[in-house]
Amino acid sequence: MTLKITVPKKWKDGPTQRLVQFFAEQYNAKHADSPLDVERLRITKKVGVPLGGILKDTVQKYDDLYIRQRTNNTTSAIKSSSRGTSKDTLVKTPAVASVQRKKDFDERYNQWDTLVCSSDDDLDCHPNIHKDTWRRLRKQQRKDTRETQDKRLKEIKDMRELCKAEIQDAGETLAQAEPGSLKHTRAKALVAKAKQELETYSKEEITIGKQKKMTLEDVCTVTEERTIVSKDASVKPLLTAPSKDDEQQAYGDFITNHEGKLLEYIKYSERSYRDNKEFLLERVELLCEQCTGWLLLKALEAEMGGNSRLMKQICKQYLQLQTVMDLAKSTRKDPRDFIARFFHNLEGHAKNTEKFMAEVEDFSKKIQKRAVDKAKEEAEKKKKLKDLGIDPDDGEYEYVEMDEGERAGPGGLDPVAVFKTLPKPMQEAFEAQDIPMLQECIKKMSPEDASYHLKRCEDSGLWVPSGGQQQAPVDATNPPSPPGIDK
Numbered sequence: 001m002t003l004k005i006t007v008p009k010k011w012k013d014g015p016t017q018r019l020v021q022f023f024a025e026q027y028n029a030k031h032a033d034s035p036l037d038v039e040r041l042r043i044t045k046k047v048g049v050p051l052g053g054i055l056k057d058t059v060q061k062y063d064d065l066y067i068r069q070r071t072n073n074t075t076s077a078i079k080s081s082s083r084g085t086s087k088d089t090l091v092k093t094p095a096v097a098s099v100q101r102k103k104d105f106d107e108r109y110n111q112w113d114t115l116v117c118s119s120d121d122d123l124d125c126h127p128n129i130h131k132d133t134w135r136r137l138r139k140q141q142r143k144d145t146r147e148t149q150d151k152r153l154k155e156i157k158d159m160r161e162l163c164k165a166e167i168q169d170a171g172e173t174l175a176q177a178e179p180g181s182l183k184h185t186r187a188k189a190l191v192a193k194a195k196q197e198l199e200t201y202s203k204e205e206i207t208i209g210k211q212k213k214m215t216l217e218d219v220c221t222v223t224e225e226r227t228i229v230s231k232d233a234s235v236k237p238l239l240t241a242p243s244k245d246d247e248q249q250a251y252g253d254f255i256t257n258h259e260g261k262l263l264e265y266i267k268y269s270e271r272s273y274r275d276n277k278e279f280l281l282e283r284v285e286l287l288c289e290q291c292t293g294w295l296l297l298k299a300l301e302a303e304m305g306g307n308s309r310l311m312k313q314i315c316k317q318y319l320q321l322q323t324v325m326d327l328a329k330s331t332r333k334d335p336r337d338f339i340a341r342f343f344h345n346l347e348g349h350a351k352n353t354e355k356f357m358a359e360v361e362d363f364s365k366k367i368q369k370r371a372v373d374k375a376k377e378e379a380e381k382k383k384k385l386k387d388l389g390i391d392p393d394d395g396e397y398e399y400v401e402m403d404e405g406e407r408a409g410p411g412g413l414d415p416v417a418v419f420k421t422l423p424k425p426m427q428e429a430f431e432a433q434d435i436p437m438l439q440e441c442i443k444k445m446s447p448e449d450a451s452y453h454l455k456r457c458e459d460s461g462l463w464v465p466s467g468g469q470q471q472a473p474v475d476a477t478n479p480p481s482p483p484g485i486d487k
Contacts, residue, residue, distance in 0.1 A: 012056040019043055019055070023067050040070045046123075057211060062124050142213055149208050156201045163194040163201070170194070254290040261286060262294060269313035276320060277343035287335045292322050303371040311367055316360045411459020418460040422453060430462060 011018055020041050028035040042050040044066050051058045051065075059065065125134040170187040177184035255262075261283055268276050280286065299314040324342050328335035345352050409415055419427060423445075429438035442450045457463035 007055065007059070012054075014055055016043060016051045016053060016055050016058050019059075019065065020067060036069070042068050042070065044068055060124055062126050064123070145213070149212060153205065153208060156205050160198060160201050163198050166194045167191055251290050251293065254288070255294060258285065258291070262291065266295075266298070266310075266314055266317055269316050273343045273346045276317075277339060280321075280324075280339050281336075284336050284339075287321065287325060287339075289325075292318055292325070295321070299367050300371055300374065303367050304375060308364075308368070312360065312364045315364050315367060316357075319356070319360055319363060409459055409461030411456075413456060413460035415460040415462050418456050418462060421456070426453065 005019070005022070007019075020043050021038055023043075024036045024038045024041060044050050046064060046066060050068075122131055122135075124138070125131055170190045173187040174184060174191070177187060265279065265283075265286065268279055295314055295318040299311045299318065302308075302311040302314060320342070324338045325335050327338045327342065346356060419430065422430070423441070425441040425444075426438065429435075429441055442454070445453070454463060
């Protein structure tokens with residue numbers, strides 16, 4: 001017999017057994033000659049254990065439910081087992097033992113009854129609803145329900161902590177207050193109320209745990225991913241990127257240990273791509289930033305020395321290395337994996353080769369432009385050294401631009417800024433480094449202006465009155481006279 005039932009709203013909070021009673025009433029009305037016994041009926045889904053509990057928690061929309069009848073053997077066995085000869089003994093027939101084993105099995109594995117798989121949603125899907133849409137809807141419903149349950153569990157946790165704190169405070173009050181006093185009575189009532197709330201929260205937490213639907217993400221969780229590869233002594237390790245503090249030392253050590261290989265690698269620019277591939281596969285230690293930085297410096301030196309042909313060769317070798325390293329960096333893989341792949345794309349592929357050589361030409365033009373700018377910078381530095389009376393070719397001095405903070409004198413003033421504010425005669429005297437000329441300029445000034453300018457010159461380091469020797473402490477009420485001025 002098949003029935004299509006639309007469950008009334010008032011049934012949803014009732015027991016699932018209400019559906020069994022309704023089915024039995026409908027069946028017995030049509031088959032009065034062979035009625036069904038409600039006590040022997042149970043309701044299940046197509047696969048699984050009998051359903052029980054609240055209707056809204058066990059049955060969903062469009063569920064196909066089955067009414068099954070217990071066998072006579074099981075019923076008689078159960079009845080016979082319940083009619084024990086003694087209060088403390090229970091006679092178990094083989095049928096009873098089988099029922100007990102099934103009960104133990106159900107209790108042990110009933111945790112999987114709440115496991116939800118995406119394929120289970122298809123059983124609840126109405127024929128007029130697309131399955132993919134139904135699956136997404138059911139997934140979103142489970143997600144919303146889970147968020148609500150987790151939020152409530154968090155609230156319960158906070159409330160339990162609050163109740164424990166109240167119990168602790170009330171316990172201290174009970175220990176201090178006199179028995180029978182109003183304070184003692186209130187504290188005792190507060191403890192009882194908090195314990196009752198704790199018990200209520202614990203029951204609610206257990207209920208939510210039972211109602212929670214587990215998904216595959218809950219059952220299967222990746223706690224750790226690890227790949228262990230045995231070391232191969234023939235594989236050479238790559239250089240790791242040094243820190244900023246050790247960068248200069250790492251660069252110097254690399255050039256000292258591998259300069260011969262680098263010079264040999266430059267010569268391979270006139271050889272085939274296959275030879276370059278084999279060279280790098282045997283010398284993977286060149287796949288590092290120290291190597292590409294050295295090649296850039298050599299290309300710039302070659303262009304500034306007038307050897308453009310060598311510069312282009314170095315640019316070609318540089319771009320080969322840099323392209324392999326960029327591919328590895330973008331994919332987060334070992335650069336050794338891209339050596340063979342890169343050169344394979346160049347060998348026998350005219351278009352790829354033309355594109356690569358066009359990149360070499362563009363990069364060579366950038367090196368040429370940088371060489372011109374570098375030559376201008378070097379010429380300006382030599383000119384400034386000559387203006388300071390220093391031979392730029394002796395190699396003892398090097399012109400280095402300093403910022404305002406580095407140029408500051410003993411008084412914290414910038415000598416360049418102070419020099420620009422001096423009168424023209426004083427500027428000429430400082431440029432000529434002529435002390436008598438400076439004294440003549442000061443004599444022509446008023447004492448206030450002379451003291452002002454000389455004080456600023458001392459604070460900026462343009463003028464050192466004692467010639468670098470130790471001076472006596474200066475009396476603020478009687479400052480020293482500027483050179484060439486008598487008080």
